Amino acid sequence: MSNRLLQTLAICLVAIAMLGATSPDTRVEHLGHKLVCQCGCGQILLECNHVGCPVSPVMIDELKSQVAGGATDTGVLNFFIAKYGPIALAAPMRGGFDNVAWIVPIAVLILATFGVALVVLFWKRRNDNMNPAIADHARLKTDDAIQNRIRRDTNYDNWSDSDFRDRSDK
Amino acid sequence: MSHPMPTFGTFSLLLALALCVYTLFAGALALRALATGRALAISPERLRETARRAGIASFIAVTCAAFALVWASFTNDYSVDYILHHTNRALHPAYKFSALWSGQEGSLLLWAWLLAAYGFVLRLRHKVDVTLSAYASTILAGIQIFFLLLLNFAAPPFSIAQGPLARDGFGLNPLLQYPEMIIHPPMLYLGYVGFSVPFAFALGALMMRYPGEKWIHITRRWTMVTWLFLTCGICLGMHWAYAVLGWGGYWGWDPVENASFLPWLTGTAFLHSVMMQEKRGMMKAWNVWLIFATFMLSILGTLLTRSGIVSSVHAFAQSSIGSWFTTFLIIIFVVCLFTYFYQRDHLKAENKLESLVSRESSFLFNNLILLVACFTVLFGTLWPVISEFYDGSKVTMGPPYFNRVMVPVGLFLILLTGVGPLLPWRSTSLRAIRRNFILPCVAIVVTAIALMLFGVRPWQDDEAAGGIYALLCFSFSAGVITAITSEFLRGAGVARTQSGKNLLLSAITLVRRNTRRYGGYLIHFGVVVMFIGLAGSAFNQSKEMEMGFGDSIQLGNLKIVCQSFSQDSNPNYDSDFALLDVYRGAKKITQLTPERRFYTASQTTSTMVAIHSTLARDIYIVFEGRNPETDRPIIKVFLNPLVNWIWIGVFIVIIGTGIALTPPLLPIARRVEATDPQLETQTSKLVPTPANV
Numbered sequence: 023m024s025n026r027l028l029q030t031l032a033i034c035l036v037a038i039a040m041l042g043a044t045s046p047d048t049r050v051e052h053l054g055h056k057l058v059c060q061c062g063c064g065q066i067l068l069e070c071n072h073v074g075c076p077v078s079p080v081m082i083d084e085l086k087s088q089v090a091g092g093a094t095d096t097g098v099l100n101f102f103i104a105k106y107g108p109i110a111l112a113a114p115m116r117g118g119f120d121n122v123a124w125i126v127p128i129a130v131l132i133l134a135t136f137g138v139a140l141v142v143l144f145w146k147r148r149n150d151n152m153n154p155a156i157a158d159h160a161r162l163k164t165d166d167a168i169q170n171r172i173r174r175d176t177n178y179d180n181w182s183d184s185d186f187r188d189r190s191d192k
Numbered sequence: 193m194s195h196p197m198p199t200f201g202t203f204s205l206l207l208a209l210a211l212c213v214y215t216l217f218a219g220a221l222a223l224r225a226l227a228t229g230r231a232l233a234i235s236p237e238r239l240r241e242t243a244r245r246a247g248i249a250s251f252i253a254v255t256c257a258a259f260a261l262v263w264a265s266f267t268n269d270y271s272v273d274y275i276l277h278h279t280n281r282a283l284h285p286a287y288k289f290s291a292l293w294s295g296q297e298g299s300l301l302l303w304a305w306l307l308a309a310y311g312f313v314l315r316l317r318h319k320v321d322v323t324l325s326a327y328a329s330t331i332l333a334g335i336q337i338f339f340l341l342l343l344n345f346a347a348p349p350f351s352i353a354q355g356p357l358a359r360d361g362f363g364l365n366p367l368l369q370y371p372e373m374i375i376h377p378p379m380l381y382l383g384y385v386g387f388s389v390p391f392a393f394a395l396g397a398l399m400m401r402y403p404g405e406k407w408i409h410i411t412r413r414w415t416m417v418t419w420l421f422l423t424c425g426i427c428l429g430m431h432w433a434y435a436v437l438g439w440g441g442y443w444g445w446d447p448v449e450n451a452s453f454l455p456w457l458t459g460t461a462f463l464h465s466v467m468m469q470e471k472r473g474m475m476k477a478w479n480v481w482l483i484f485a486t487f488m489l490s491i492l493g494t495l496l497t498r499s500g501i502v503s504s505v506h507a508f509a510q511s512s513i514g515s516w517f518t519t520f521l522i523i524i525f526v527v528c529l530f531t532y533f534y535q536r537d538h539l540k541a542e543n544k545l546e547s548l549v550s551r552e553s554s555f556l557f558n559n560l561i562l563l564v565a566c567f568t569v570l571f572g573t574l575w576p577v578i579s580e581f582y583d584g585s586k587v588t589m590g591p592p593y594f595n596r597v598m599v600p601v602g603l604f605l606i607l608l609t610g611v612g613p614l615l616p617w618r619s620t621s622l623r624a625i626r627r628n629f630i631l632p633c634v635a636i637v638v639t640a641i642a643l644m645l646f647g648v649r650p651w652q653d654d655e656a657a658g659g660i661y662a663l664l665c666f667s668f669s670a671g672v673i674t675a676i677t678s679e680f681l682r683g684a685g686v687a688r689t690q691s692g693k694n695l696l697l698s699a700i701t702l703v704r705r706n707t708r709r710y711g712g713y714l715i716h717f718g719v720v721v722m723f724i725g726l727a728g729s730a731f732n733q734s735k736e737m738e739m740g741f742g743d744s745i746q747l748g749n750l751k752i753v754c755q756s757f758s759q760d761s762n763p764n765y766d767s768d769f770a771l772l773d774v775y776r777g778a779k780k781i782t783q784l785t786p787e788r789r790f791y792t793a794s795q796t797t798s799t800m801v802a803i804h805s806t807l808a809r810d811i812y813i814v815f816e817g818r819n820p821e822t823d824r825p826i827i828k829v830f831l832n833p834l835v836n837w838i839w840i841g842v843f844i845v846i847i848g849t850g851i852a853l854t855p856p857l858l859p860i861a862r863r864v865e866a867t868d869p870q871l872e873t874q875t876s877k878l879v880p881t882p883a884n885v
Contacts, residue, residue: 058588064446066590069439112590114575119582123575123589127568127597138560142553 049089053098054082058112066112081110198272198350201260205348208253208308209340211246212333219243219330226323227400240326244315247329250336251312258305261298261349265291270361273353274298280363280793282763286374287364293377294368296498296513297349302378304339306385311336314389320410327396328389335388338520346513363793366765370436376428380452383422384490387455389414390462391487394480398531401538405470408479412466413853415483419459420849426452427842438799438814440734440830442838445594447502450573451493454566458486461562464555471617472552473542477532478559480539484528489566491521502573549625554612561608565601572597599661603668606723609716610672613679631678632671639670650730662730669720669727676713676720683710704857711852718844721837728809728834736828738819739770748831750811751775755783757825765789767800770815770825774804786815786827809833 054068061077063070067085070078081102088098102110114120222240225232232239261274265288270276278291278298293302311332318325343349367373390411397407429452434442443449462482468474495517496502532539572589579587614628643666650659680699687705688698703710735747739754757770769787773780784802791798804811812830819826 056592058590064588064590065439065444069441108579108585108587110588112588113593113596114579114587114589119579120587123572123579123593124597126571127564130567131564131601134560134564135557138556142556 049095050082050086053089053095054085056099056112056115057081057085057102057110060106060110081106195269195271195352197260197264197267197269198352201257201264201350202348204253204256204260205340205343205350208250208257208304209337209344211250211253212336212340215243215247215250215333216330216337218246219326219333223323223326223330223400240322243333244318244326244329247311247315247333250333251308254301254305254308254340257343257349258292258301261301262289262292264350265289268361270358271352272349273351274349276353276358276361278361278364280361280764282793283361283364284369284764286371287369290368290374290377291364293381294364294373297343297347297351299377299381300339300342300347301349302381303385304336304343306378306381307332307336307339307388310385310389314392321406323400324393324396324402324407324410327400328392331392331395332388335392338516342513342516346516361793363791366789366791366794366796366798367436369764369791369798370432372428372432372435376425376432378425379421379428380425383418383425384452384455384494386414386418386421387459387483387487387490389418390483394483395528395531398480398535398538401535405473408466408470415459415463415466416849416853419456419463420846422452422456422459423842423845423849426456427839431839434812434835435801435803436799438801438816440732440812440814440828440832441729442835445572445589445591447573448497450569451497453569454489454493455486457562457566457569458482458489461559461566462486464562465559468552468555474552476539476541477536480532481528482559484524488521488524488528489570491517491524495521496573502576549615551612551615551617554608554615558605558608558612561601561605565598565605568597568601569594596657602723602726603661603664606665606668606672606720609719610668610675613713613716614675628675632675635674636667636671640664640667643667658730662727665723665727669724672720673717676717680710680713701857703851707851707854707856711848711850711854714848714851715845716848718841718846718848720841721844722841725834725837725839725841728837729832731833732830734828734830736816736826738822738824739772739827740822740824745827745829747829749776750831752811752813752827752829754825754827764793765791768815768818768825770827772802772813772827774811782811784811784813786813788815788817805836807834807836810835 051068055066057067059065059067059070059075059078059081061070061075063075067078067081084101084105085098088101093101099111099115103116108114108116114123218239221232222236222243224230225236226240261272263269264272264275265279266285268275268279268281274295274297275291278295279288283291291298293299311329314325314332315329318329393407393411393414396402426449429449430442433444433449462479465475465482466479469476469479495514498513498517572594575589576587579585610632611629614632616624640663643663648659648663648666650657650663680702681695683702684695684699687693687702688695691698691701693701733747735745737743737745739745739757741754741756744751744753751774753773753775755771755773757768760767760769767787767789769785772784772786774782774784782804784804786802787800789798789800790796799814799816802813802815810830810832812832814828814830816826816828818824
């Protein structure tokens with residue numbers, strides 16, 4: 023009973039794994055966009071559009087054979103690094119120092135966001151300290167009064183089209 | 193053997209250099225005398241005027257040099273080395289003209305000429321503010337001297353070719369023989385060079401401790417026009433890459449593309465944060481450094497792409513002038529830094545931020561995102577150099593890196609595009625937030641659900657990330673468009689109540705009363721439309737096949753059938769092309785003719801992509817060449833959704849900028865008599881213009 027249960031479980035696991043597996047064509051498409059043609063055109067391997075390009079067909083064949091041979095994604099990329107150097111990768115993906123390229127922009131974004139938030143809070147606190155007598159809502163109320171007064175005095179709300187002249191006319 | 197035109201050109205460049213040197217030194221001397229009150233042999237005002245006139249004359253001299261090169265190109269003067277290497281007799285006249293900027297020396301001459309033209313306009317309009325214009329004119333002359341030194345001594349465009357006179361030239365790079373290349377480089381250069389003017393005004397205003405924010409009003413139009421040129425230049429470059437390079441995309445994160453994007457990002461940040469200085473007297477030092485950085489980045493971009501520090505497929509003009517640019521960049525930085533430290537007390541803010549949720553803070557975060565984007569692009573562009581320096585191995589920074597890092601940043605930016613205009617200045621209440629944001633939030637959720645219902649379910653794809661980003665982009669875009677539309681309709685509704693006219697006329701009046709605000713909204717709308725187009729790339733499809741007569745490719749619901757393939761020839765190039773019919777079901781929708789050309793003069797090949805554009809998608813077909821064994825063409829077909837939205841978005845941005853540049857209708861001035869002294873002092877800061885009431 024327990025054996026049968028284990029077998030069923032194993033079959034289910036394999037089935038689930040098979041569901042997640044990608045076809046070789048998809049993997050070639052996926053990995054081919056992580057590599058750069060080494061003919062000097064600087065294009066992504068599968069987007070190199072030079073007919074007669076001496077390099078891209080060879081690289082694509084190598085990619086297909088690596089995928090067909092069952093190599094993992096990392097294994098395939100390592101094969102190309104070993105053969106052509108890290109320049110064959112379309113982005114730094116070797117780990118180690120390459121990680122810095124990915125971490126720095128995110129770190130800068132986080133630090134800058136944090137920094138701006140701190141600056142805003144610092145300014146706000148200093149502003150509050152400089153005007154302790156007037157509470158925020160009261161100050162806003164005063165400003166609103168000033169704005170309303172300006173609107174009233176300049177009659178802005180009641181401007182009609184005849185009140186407007188093109189600045190260029192003046 | 194005499195060479196009258198090259199001699200004329202060379203002499204003109206030397207004369208221009210002498211005139212600019214005079215403009216710089218006479219201008220500096222006069223301004224120093226005026227600032228310190230020191231006496232000179234002649235009156236400082238007269239000396240300043242002679243400097244201005246010398247600056248105007250330098251424009252004429254550089255124009256003569258540019259004319260001499262164009263003349264040499266049209267008359268096939270192959271005694272000039274530059275003309276020999278960049279033109280040939282069979283070249284179309286339009287491309288003979290564009291040869292002016294197809295190589296190193298010519299493009300530097302174009303740069304110098306545009307700078308002289310900007311200087312010419314600035315000096316003619318000096319009455320806007322005589323002293324500030326004189327400072328800006330003197331600084332521009334300093335920049336111009338650098339380019340004229342390059343043209344006279346490092347990269348002379350009129351060098352005489354060695355050996356016997358050639359009968360024909362080597363021709364123009366085929367990639368440059370495309371209509372857009374006639375306007376794309378000048379547009380881009382107008383953008384790059386144009387930032388010299390706000391830079392010169394900012395530096396001049398800081399040097400002379402210019403009171404108030406008038407310099408911002410003076411330079412606002414310069415900055416916006418320059419920004420527009422740069423935007424158009426970048427987008428024309430995208431369209432050129434899309435239509436000519438034949439890889440199915442428009443932006444490959446190439447160093448040359450990145451170099452143009454860097455000043456655009458900081459320039460955009462400047463255009464936003466400068467409003468805080470105008471309205472609230474804040475961020476003065478920040479703004480000054482933003483415009484300094486924008487100008488320096490335009491020089492840095494040129495340095496990166498011309499010095500060979502980073503390699504690029506787009507670099508048509510590489511040489512060893514990198515050390516000149518490095519020196520120039522260091523000098524600019526030192527001058528900016530020195531001036532800033534010397535005058536920094538002049539840049540004290542008049543107000544401070546009062547709330548985390550306000551228009552000011554949204555500008556701050558907008559600046560943050562744009563500058564992080566700028567840093568990321570610069571960092572990614574320089575990473576191969578950093579990596580080589582660290583461990584000696586050269587690496588590539590291609591689209592996989594930039595797309596992964598920049599797309600989330602772009603999504604943040606889209607969100608801010610919608611949020612920013614909905615927040616009032618100074619601070620806001622929770623009620624106002626709820627009132628302003630409820631509709632856009634609903635639009636975001638409804639769009640996301642609707643897209644998922646209609647089959648956009650990226651988590652089911654192999655490349656889920658791109659699809660998820662696209663889904664987010666579409667949803668956020670819907671939110672921003674709703675925000676812009678509701679804001680606009682709300683304003684139009686108020687205008688209708690006041691004027692009693694219909695909604696359309698009220699809306700027009702509203703826009704005319706506040707061109708800057710509503711022009712800005714339109715620009716935001718255009719940017720969102722562009723983002724929608726960019727997000728479409730997540731759903732690109734392609735297929736490649738060798739095609740004989742009657743063979744077909746099925747892609748999506750389209751069938752492409754090969755009708756014929758043939759060859760043609762003219763004096764400039766030989767071409768291979770295919771005639772392909774495109775069917776949707778049984779209905780033929782178009783016939784396309786992708787082509788591959790072989791240019792005889794330069795002995796190089798180039799693709800001419802065939803594109804059928806609709807609002808929904810582009811059918812993009814590339815003739816990749818012939819199979820040497822079967823002699824049959826190899827055709828690659830792409831289905832690129834929503835590409836047209838990008839170009840439509842650019843068009844909207846242009847219209848929006850045009851509106852924002854138009855002077856608004858102003859009310860007839862009415863006298864305000866304040867009775868309360870406290871109100872009187874405060875009202876002087878709150879001048880009621882349609883922009884701030």
